[in-house]
Amino acid sequence: MTEISRLAEACARLGEGSSDYDLNPALRPAERALRPAAVLVGICEGRVILTKRASHLKHHPGQIAFPGGKLEAGETPEDAALREAQEEIGLEPSHVTPLLRLPAHETVTGFSMTPILARVAPSDFRCDPSEVDEAFTVPLAHLLNPQNYTVQRRQWRGTMRAYYAVPWGPYYIWGATARILRQMAGAK
Template identity: 40%
Template sequence: MTLDDLRRVLKHRFPERLASQPPVMGDHDLNPDWQAERLRQTEGDRPALRDAAVLIPLVARPHGIQVLLTRRSADLPSHAGQVSFPGGKVQPGDLDFADTALRETEEEVGLARRYVEIAGHLDPYETGTGFAIRPVVGLVAEGFDLTIDAREVAEAFEVPFSFLMNPENHQRHHAVWQGRRRSYFAIPYGRHYIWGATAGMLVALQRRLFTEASE
């Protein structure tokens, strides 16, 4: 798939703007007991989710489209050492979720927004840690340089889009969290262990682009 092919698919499968809608996918999807608890709660009983946005950067390379990911610094107080998309919490001065994602990407890895073409949004993703993440899909032109903020990011690396979009590479793993057995998506790639919300959003991207399109 070329970048132009992907651009056409994205424009067809994704809304240009994301409405202010509650999360419709998340960590609870693989955990029936968690999902049942959510459904029993009224809107007023549910803890307020904190808004955040991430950029899913799809990079055009001569050898094929790549996805830019980061490994978080081991010194961070939360999610230390985990693989993630560049992104973070919404700040008062942000114009919209895309602006949040672009600002955080510039701050974390130095990818200038002039290289990024916003192609659409995934549905909001609810995490077990209380965030409503808005995934923003961006097409990234070549020619950019990265400047890593070592306080937040240990490294930035690229993974082939074709690998991440292959359902055979989507695994379900399990762990005990807060005293309960929890299931989550994982996409191991070489020495990198992509899991949790990041893997869940990649699975959602694959389903939106390819699985839902074939139904």
């Protein structure tokens, strides 16, 4: 079975979305308005495209993330994911074939983030330094192995918080990005 076939099967079983509160249900606010956002889960030649956010950013500096961001008025999640990938890493929309809209992921920063799984033709990345320090790829096989994921803990806003992590080389992939990838790997 190919990695893409395995991924498609896992995605077909996803069901409900995930949340940064999955491991921390007691920390979930009773009510809050979530802002819509989308990210591109781009698969290119058996590898997943990720970014290292610019270190000078106010929110999530230096963290590993999918290309993506807030939806603008009238945009679909697919539109936003393609626009943001082009803005952040220079990925031409004509090189991207959206395959499937994954269930939304609720972030602790107040977003309902819709991952868009897409096949991406080989492309050169041109990072916008105002948003991204680096674009890189990680083997899909590494990310589809649930054994590569661990639960880590750190203090956040005065409370210990648990989160998933899936390191790769010098990259520490954690939080919402790791949670979405872990769910795609077929782990609950």
